[in-house]
Amino acid sequence: MSNLATSCLINVLYKLSKWIYNGSCYKSVTKMLGVDETVKKSIISYKRLSLLVACTLSIILLGVLRSQAYEDNSMEATPIFASSDKMVQTMTCMEEMSLPCEYVEDEDLYIGENIVVKEAVTGIKETTIMLTYSNGKEETREILDEEIIQEPVARVVHIGTKEKPRYIVPVENYIFTSGFGARWGTVHCGVDLAVPTGTDVAAAAAGEVIQSGWNGGYGISVYIRHDDGSITRYGHMSETLVCVGDKVSQGDIIGRSGSTGDSTGPHLHFEIRIDGEAVDPCNYFDEDIKL
Numbered sequence: 055m056s057n058l059a060t061s062c063l064i065n066v067l068y069k070l071s072k073w074i075y076n077g078s079c080y081k082s083v084t085k086m087l088g089v090d091e092t093v094k095k096s097i098i099s100y101k102r103l104s105l106l107v108a109c110t111l112s113i114i115l116l117g118v119l120r121s122q123a124y125e126d127n128s129m130e131a132t133p134i135f136a137s138s139d140k141m142v143q144t145m146t147c148m149e150e151m152s153l154p155c156e157y158v159e160d161e162d163l164y165i166g167e168n169i170v171v172k173e174a175v176t177g178i179k180e181t182t183i184m185l186t187y188s189n190g191k192e193e194t195r196e197i198l199d200e201e202i203i204q205e206p207v208a209r210v211v212h213i214g215t216k217e218k219p220r221y222i223v224p225v226e227n228y229i230f231t232s233g234f235g236a237r238w239g240t241v242h243c244g245v246d247l248a249v250p251t252g253t254d255v256a257a258a259a260a261g262e263v264i265q266s267g268w269n270g271g272y273g274i275s276v277y278i279r280h281d282d283g284s285i286t287r288y289g290h291m292s293e294t295l296v297c298v299g300d301k302v303s304q305g306d307i308i309g310r311s312g313s314t315g316d317s318t319g320p321h322l323h324f325e326i327r328i329d330g331e332a333v334d335p336c337n338y339f340d341e342d343i344k345l
């Protein structure tokens with residue numbers, strides 16, 4: 055039901071109640087029915103009867119107002135004053151509040167890497183408003199009270215700004231035979247590039263040699279530490295051409311491929327480790343790997 059209709063109904067009932075309570079109603083009815091007023095008065099006072107009717111109408115009025123309040127599930131309206139042409143209502147509104155997402159630059163993350171560090175929480179605000187109507191039309195609207203029921207929390211996302219290191223593929227004319235990841239019940243920490251024994255193996259990026267020579271399952275291998283702290287590993291070679299402590303540039307030939315260590319055929323096993331963790335080299339090469 056609209057506010058206008060409610061306001062009109064209140065006015066009608068208010069005037070009707072007044073008419074009944076003053077006895078006008080009773081007198082009119084008894085006159086119309088031709089009942090002797092003195093007899094009736096001896097049984098029940100017309101004022102008591104009128105009061106009973108007025109109470110009944112008040113209960114009906116209360117019911118109407120309650121149903122009006124339930125019509126809108128986000129608001130609860132209570133009229134606090136009504137006259138023939140003016141009405142004042144208080145209204146309580148629940149409002150959702152949200153904050154814009156916050157983006158924070160993070161130099162520890164590579165460009166393209168984003169991490170959500172905090173999830174958003176929707177806030178709730180309760181506002182109490184006083185509305186004034188005149189002849190069914192809203193006249194004024196005043197905020198009486200505002201209360202934050204739940205504080206909103208912004209979603210926070212860290213955006214990587216660190217330049218991603220780029221590495222060249224260490225051998226040419228290779229056949230990609232094995233990728234990074236789970237293999238034969240274990241994890242293959244690099245990629246296998248099949249090339250004939252004796253093929254030149256180049257440094258994928260500039261850096262310092264930190265291991266050169268026989269190295270267990272890697273066979274004859276070379277490790278290079280780069281300026282950003284990442285390490286590349288070259289395994290199963292037939293010979294190395296560098297010593298620990300050598301500084302190499304990107305593309306320098308550091309050894310020749312082979313099939314030493316745990317190897318089933320001539321190939322170069324190549325790894326990249328960032329912060330000690332092996333990563334998929336295919337994501338860091340400066341060209342698309344030939345699969």
Ligand SMILES: [Zn+2]
Pocket residue numbers: 232242244245246322323324
């Ligand atoms: Zn391998």
